[in-house]
Amino acid sequence: MRRETAVRRPPWRMAGAIVGGMLAVLATVAGVLAYKIDSYVDPYHNKVTEAGFLLKSAQVNRLSLSYAEGPDNGPPLVLLHAQHLDWFSYSRVMPALSRSFHVFVIDYPGHGATRAPADYPMTANQIGADLADFIQQRVGAPVYISGNSSGGLLTVWLAANRPQLVRAALLEDPPLFSSEYPRIRQTIAAKSFATSYKAVHEHSDDFLLYWIHASARFFRNHVGPGTSRLLTAAVHVYRHAHPGQPVEIGLVHNDTVRLLIRGLDRYDPRFGAAFYDGSWNQGFSHADALQNIRCPTLLMQANTSTLKDGTLDGAMSEAEAARARGLLRQGQFVKVDATHVINLDQPEAFVQILEKFFLSQP
Numbered sequence: 001m002r003r004e005t006a007v008r009r010p011p012w013r014m015a016g017a018i019v020g021g022m023l024a025v026l027a028t029v030a031g032v033l034a035y036k037i038d039s040y041v042d043p044y045h046n047k048v049t050e051a052g053f054l055l056k057s058a059q060v061n062r063l064s065l066s067y068a069e070g071p072d073n074g075p076p077l078v079l080l081h082a083q084h085l086d087w088f089s090y091s092r093v094m095p096a097l098s099r100s101f102h103v104f105v106i107d108y109p110g111h112g113a114t115r116a117p118a119d120y121p122m123t124a125n126q127i128g129a130d131l132a133d134f135i136q137q138r139v140g141a142p143v144y145i146s147g148n149s150s151g152g153l154l155t156v157w158l159a160a161n162r163p164q165l166v167r168a169a170l171l172e173d174p175p176l177f178s179s180e181y182p183r184i185r186q187t188i189a190a191k192s193f194a195t196s197y198k199a200v201h202e203h204s205d206d207f208l209l210y211w212i213h214a215s216a217r218f219f220r221n222h223v224g225p226g227t228s229r230l231l232t233a234a235v236h237v238y239r240h241a242h243p244g245q246p247v248e249i250g251l252v253h254n255d256t257v258r259l260l261i262r263g264l265d266r267y268d269p270r271f272g273a274a275f276y277d278g279s280w281n282q283g284f285s286h287a288d289a290l291q292n293i294r295c296p297t298l299l300m301q302a303n304t305s306t307l308k309d310g311t312l313d314g315a316m317s318e319a320e321a322a323r324a325r326g327l328l329r330q331g332q333f334v335k336v337d338a339t340h341v342i343n344l345d346q347p348e349a350f351v352q353i354l355e356k357f358f359l360s361q362p
Contacts, residue, residue, distance in 0.1 A: 040238075040250025042258075044091035051095035053103075057113070060134045062120065066113035067134075068105040070098035075167070076143040077101035077358070078135065080151030082341050083271065084192070085263035086112030086246070089148075092255070092347040093354075100355060104139060106131065108154060110271030111263065112246075122274040124284040128157035135165050144358045146170035148341060149315060150271075153179065153286075159297065160289035168295050168361045170354055173302040173315040173340055176286050176324045181278030187312040189275075196272025208235060208247065208265045231261075256344050290327035298332045298357045299324055302340050315340055332357070 052071035057064055068087045077097060081089045087105040097103050107114040109127050120126070131154060135143055144167050147155030152174025159169040178187050195214045196207075204210040212219075212231050219227035234249050247265040252258040274280035301321045304314025316324070325333050334353060338345040 040248060042088075042091070042248055042250075044088075047095050048088075048091050051098045053094060053098070053105075055113075058134060058138050060130050060137065062117050063109060063130055064115040065109075065130070065134055066107040067138075068094070068103075070094065070101075070103035072102045073099060074101045075358075076139045076141055077103050078139070078143045078145040079103065079105045080108060080131075080145070080147035080154050081105070081111070081263075082149035082151055083111075083275075084260055084267055085341070086266065088246075088262065089259045089341065090343060093343050093351050096347075096351045097354070100359065101144070104143075106134065108151070110268040112266055116268070121279075122268075122270050123280055123282055124153060124157050125282070128154055128161060128284075132158060132162040132165055135162075142167045144168050144170075144361075146172060146354060147174065148172040148343060149174060150179075150275075152176075156286065156289050156293070157284060159295055160292040163294055166295050168358055169293070169297045170357060171297065171299045171324075172342055172350075173300060175315040176290070177320045178312055178316055179275060180281050180286060184275060184278070186310060188307075188314075193272045193276035196269035197276040199269040200273045204269070207267050207269050208261065210269075211264050235261075235265075256339065256341050259344065286324075287327060290324055291329075293328060294330070296330045296332070296357075296361055297328050298334065298353075299328065300342060300353065301333070301335050302338045302342050302345075 048068070053068045055066070055068050057066050059065075066087070079087075079090050079094075079097075081087060086107050090105050094103060094105065108131060109116040109120060110122060135158075142165055145155050145158060146169070147153070149172070152171040153176070155169050155171055156174065156176070159166045175184075175187070175189070177183060179189070184190055184193070195211060198214075199207055199210050209232060212228050212235070216228040219231070231249070234251060235247055238247050238249060246262045248262050249258060252261065271280075299321065301316060302314065304312070304316060304318065304321075306317065307313055321333070325331050336342050336346060336349060336353070338349070343350040
């Protein structure tokens, strides 16, 4: 009787087969990921276009100011995005708002496609004055205005210093008092501003990749090992496939984070550096400005908390929000269960609150 014996492959051949198989799988995964990165298009690009928005630019003083303008369906409404983002961060609410307003969404200096000279002062006073000139030149009428985060601070500046241009103002989770120096050093945002400050002084010419590298520990602790390397590779793939376009990584499922990456791709770190060293608020007292606002103003606050070490994790503490409310002459207040960029996290609630407030004004 003939006995059959198993033929054993040498160990090195088995290892080679396993490694080869793994490489084939990795190559397939990499190809799928590259395809997803190459082919991703945020669905709100079409929705914004279908709503009638056009991207435009205007020469305002020394600025080439980029903005999106919707159809003339009502009173003018100006939207000022949060720091690190750009006009497209409002894409989730722009179609709905365009049905009742003539919407202008502006990339203010340091953001998006707006271009400022190398010696442009990144201060509230300078940026506010240029935005006021834009409203006079391109809108030509008093506006309703809503600003998120740093955009909210600029909204405060405009309402206080150019009252003839502002009919009513909505302040979407602005860092009132908390972003003034030295209080800003006690906030979670200080780390981001420190990164901007270092990027300026180290003459970084690619802030998005600089930011990803600087945030490697955060990604490792909160997302997983290798996240920063994966994001860096994804950025390179997207840029190769879409030269000259702002980076949008479809593999990132959170809208706020994905649009943050888009915004950081064209962000000028001089803007954040000015918050870090306190120069952004030079000559701009938040308390004085709030007291000088005469128009109806709605202060909207998102979720906020204080970490164990006393660091503020939010735009304003409860005490700072209460102080701001107390300084407004025609102030209203609403608290929304949402993250900092309310218009992205809770777009339907944001639209409802904004329309109710502005359209109820005489």
